[in-house]
Amino acid sequence: MKLYSVSDGPPSLAVRMTLKALNIPFELVDVIFNNGEHLTEEYAKLNPQKEIPVLDDDGFLLSESIAIMQYLCDKYAPDSPLYPKDPKQRALVNHRLCFNGMFYYASIGAHCLAPMFFDYERTPMGLKKLNIALATFEEYLKRLGTKYAAGDNLTIGDFPLMTATLCLEAIDFSLDEYPLIKNWYETFKNENPDLWAIAEGGMKELAHFEKNPPDLSAMTHPIHPIRKVNK
Structure with a gap:
């Protein structure tokens, strides 16, 4: 594999x-x-x-x-609790996966990553969309009232939400206004250090690029305009 x-x-x-x-x-x-x-x-x-x-x-x-x-x-691992078989539990996991891909990470990526790598600006509208996404995730955590995003145990629904949220840490975006997200994020780190070690490596790279924009001048991207970096 x-x-x-x-x-x-x-x-x-x-x-x-x-x-x-x-x-x-x-x-x-x-x-x-x-x-x-x-x-x-x-x-x-x-x-x-x-x-x-x-x-x-x-x-x-x-x-x-x-x-x-x-x-x-x-x-x-068909019997793993990471992807439960119970229809309602699995539906919640699938929802978190879809929510992240279509809504949460989309807003985070546009605000955090696109300006980091391409010729896009961080705008008030982008920040507004980001806060809407965070407020929505905060509400889902509040309604469910569990330790993790889709239940009291870790599932694959947490993984992409975690790797999206680490982009915010990379640009020093405070989660103080979203205490449930902040608690979920820190709980994941503390209880899953081997998994966080993978995520942390990516977060530190992004934090470096935030302060030191990469030179992509040799790349021709079919969709995104390349940002010019002053040398």
């Missing part, structure tokens, strides 16, 4: 945490984002979307981090 991954990418980090939590051996293949390795025609053979990560399980190629995490649980 191979995982094509970028070292600071939240979706890649979430998949790596899943593999670690399930004790699945794999080969980590680093895709150098800043060099545009994911934009090559060779990489497109793995994933026509040219996005990261991609799982290669003995020739079975699968992209999209949520689908990868679900597949790993279904195939290699």
